[in-house]
Amino acid sequence: MADLRIKIGPLELRNPVILASGTCGYGSELEDFIDISELGGIIVKGTTLEQREGNPYPRMAETASGMLNAVGLQNKGIDHFEKNIYPHLAEYKTHVIVNINGNTIEDYVELSRRINSFSAIPAIELNISCPNVKQGGMVFGTNPASAREVISAVRRVYDKTLIVKLSPNVTDITEFARISQEEGAEAVSLVNTFLGMAVDISNMRPKLSTITGGLSGSAIKPVALRMVWQAARAVTIPVIGLGGIMNAEDALEFIMAGATAVQVGTASFINPRAGTEIVAGIEKFLIEKEIDSVSTITGIINRK
């Protein structure tokens, strides 16, 4: 047996595999397929203060080895979350992290304050990288000054583990990783989706109602991996890597490039068991290579 435990700030995860926000619902959607407790953690759907209807249909387009989505943070808001969803989440025997979103800094602060009081939520993932909303989201994540402002404001009111989710739609990812560290985040996670689009040539219109959407899936893996490698060399806090991880081999690439943990996103749509299979695959790899602990190979490409 290999030791799969890793730490994100004060949080110990039993293994480095976390389900990514927006791709695992609230966990219950996957319960017929997997035991959520076998995962390192799950990050539930992007949550906002108020209820949101999201963007009009169509919100999805398939692309080569990937997909575009333009969901736009549809969710029922934090009140509904607290009353109807949180009680069930509190029962999971793994870390449940909430991905938070806002139009304004005040929204983010208020939401963080609320979640700070939920004893069963040990961490938030501050989403400053959603490409599918007009206000907030990626606007914060692509401007260094705004990013700093929102992270620092949230940090002041939130005293558990703060993970900042970065946007890949930037010239220099290390700048945003550094700002997150400077403002006191315990970790950064990257990447969110790449801003992309698709055109339906038969009707000569964009395929998505919002014209552009977020690209995820295997297609983005090489760029996501490069950014994770860069970020991991730029900061000392843990980097959580994601983007196109479909199997254990992909996850190992991110870990070897410097990711302390990984998130599994779109893969769960194709294989709802992807998360737990990746846990098993990483363990198998380590045993075969006679490596005691996953932390031995974190960032190993930089040392060889």
Next chain:
Amino acid sequence: MADLRIKIGPLELRNPVILASGTCGYGSELEDFIDISELGGIIVKGTTLEQREGNPYPRMAETASGMLNAVGLQNKGIDHFEKNIYPHLAEYKTHVIVNINGNTIEDYVELSRRINSFSAIPAIELNISCPNVKQGGMVFGTNPASAREVISAVRRVYDKTLIVKLSPNVTDITEFARISQEEGAEAVSLVNTFLGMAVDISNMRPKLSTITGGLSGSAIKPVALRMVWQAARAVTIPVIGLGGIMNAEDALEFIMAGATAVQVGTASFINPRAGTEIVAGIEKFLIEKEIDSVSTITGIINRK
């Protein structure tokens, strides 16, 4: 018959399909498969003042629906080009464009000056976006001030058609498109490759000798298309779109999103006839839809 002609500054192309730099050699490599003269143009290999050996092997890694390359502008330099390659190129009955690269602004200027005197070369493509060289390349293409400086310097010495090839590795592509227009470029072409990487988990090392390389192919199409759409709305000069165009449908997506012309890159590796097949496919589409001229559908998604 549909009218496929388009204009890039003073240059009239018989159709909007151009072979992309670094993916069609000097044209002759494809002569067994296609008649180069049937294309709108070809952009020959990235050329530098002095000879370059490029990066060490391995320079290539396949990825999901794409490939990474780390060639690093291997070429024999402008003297060799003038003596041994130019005479043959001068015989093509289509526009032959040279993609130019340098470590310093002086390199770019000197190279442009040289090429300005080659009567059979009606245009240069100023490559400020090569991710595979330590100096120059993308360094110019990801910094607005440097981009402006190099474009303006080249513009002063080069009086034929100047196309600026932009890097996708930036937060705001429109900024670079605008700078190109302001500094007098006749067109912008985008995108060059995305900076990516891949790890060989069996030996726990990067797959490329240079660790990172440039991602091209179908995988990048959604993001490239979004950038082309954004750039075409930001400037009035023609935008030449590329990135993952494998067939006529892909090319039409770019044209409908606002590209005046398109470039075919990696596709030629898989199908050396891709360029001419795309010309035929665009014409077929227009005829079937009873559209007289390709320019009718340029940017049509913005008007519907």
Next chain:
Amino acid sequence: MKKRIEDLTVIDNSKLAEGFFVIKVSSSEDLTGIKPGQFVQALVKESPSTFLRRPLSVHDINPSENTLLLLVQIAGPGTERLSRLIPGEKLNLIYPLGNSFTLPVQGERVLLAGGGCGMAPLLYLARKISESGVQPHFALGFRNRSRILTHDEFSALGPVYLSTEDGSQGYRGFVTDIPEFSNEHWDRVYCCGPEPMMKAVAALCRKRDIFCEVSLENLMACGLGICLCCVVPTTSGNLCSCTDGPVFNINDLKWQTSG
């Protein structure tokens, strides 16, 4: 019934009409808990351009063989690859997904209206209706004679009224032009087909105040209620057609404008 992910075995794959195939797969698990109107998410292997699974309705279930039928229309690379499945190959499915049709009660007159691959869920629905002691009637519309999909299984269960757009067989026109549709009394209409057909059927039903359920084919990424890509605007907000649907009562949909 719990959702599962399973490699089923292809038993048969036959061409029904140009571009239409019926694929029979057998399971090692019990299939009888599947409800009419539910669907599967099929994994398309070996298609470079198929990244996501493909949603397909349950066309029929044969409990004695423990087989499941899919009726597939070739629409692109995914369905094309499925149409070439050969007996013995595995087909990985996530199922059963979605809600289901509301079955009629004794004594009601029910009409099942559909066309093209929209016929897919109607056969299993008809079988369940028939088993419950109600006689299903069918109104099936096709582009022309050559596009008519074999309907022996349908006629075995109840009367079939046909229409073709060019009149090459049955009534000329759309399903809504079938006289029995308008002239006879129906307590319930179930419909699945191209969107214009469903909207026309819905309009007719609304006018005559007939209970009507339609099965939508919104684009889906996950099929599990996670991605929120498949939403339908309803009177209670955006609902997921993969979990709250694919079957919707027309009164809940915001289609009414066309009625």
Next chain:
Amino acid sequence: MKKRIEDLTVIDNSKLAEGFFVIKVSSSEDLTGIKPGQFVQALVKESPSTFLRRPLSVHDINPSENTLLLLVQIAGPGTERLSRLIPGEKLNLIYPLGNSFTLPVQGERVLLAGGGCGMAPLLYLARKISESGVQPHFALGFRNRSRILTHDEFSALGPVYLSTEDGSQGYRGFVTDIPEFSNEHWDRVYCCGPEPMMKAVAALCRKRDIFCEVSLENLMACGLGICLCCVVPTTSGNLCSCTDGPVFNINDLKWQTSG
């Protein structure tokens, strides 16, 4: 010979040993212009993880049937898909690519050394050598008995010396441990196999000052001399192994350090 891109028809695909297949394809064009050492770029359809073509050596040409043979070792998804090609299927190839081996002159003693799928180009080379009136000898190395690839075609052309790493058949050790290799006189050695084998063969030849050509298997994207991904450092700078190679004289390679 001009390069062409063509859909060839699979005539046969047989398993040679665990993980090794010989695929026979027939062309509608004349194949006899292909030179020994040249290769094809095969398009792998229906493999989601295969974006680029796969380079494969020409294993043999049968001029009377106008067929081309490929010897394929399963290394990943591309070769795996090729191993499942069935007769009648099309295989799209770009060919012939690359340079070729330098044929010997009358009276010379030549040894063809290889192992695993590195044997691929040696059969066609041997045939051409034999046709030119020179007798080829073979030194073939394998991991163990079960990995030995059928060599009837080889022994029909000349003497075959075998080695296995575990000694389960032939000499124990590597090809370079085959006594005939060291003890007899050779004017030319041709080699294709795993890199360590080629380097060992090259070292031996350099020591004994034997003319030696090796066929490299560098990673390739285009195979056409365009992408410059397949470069080999040589005494005349970086050369493309797809156009200036895949066959190189060992004296031109910068391997010498190992010799």
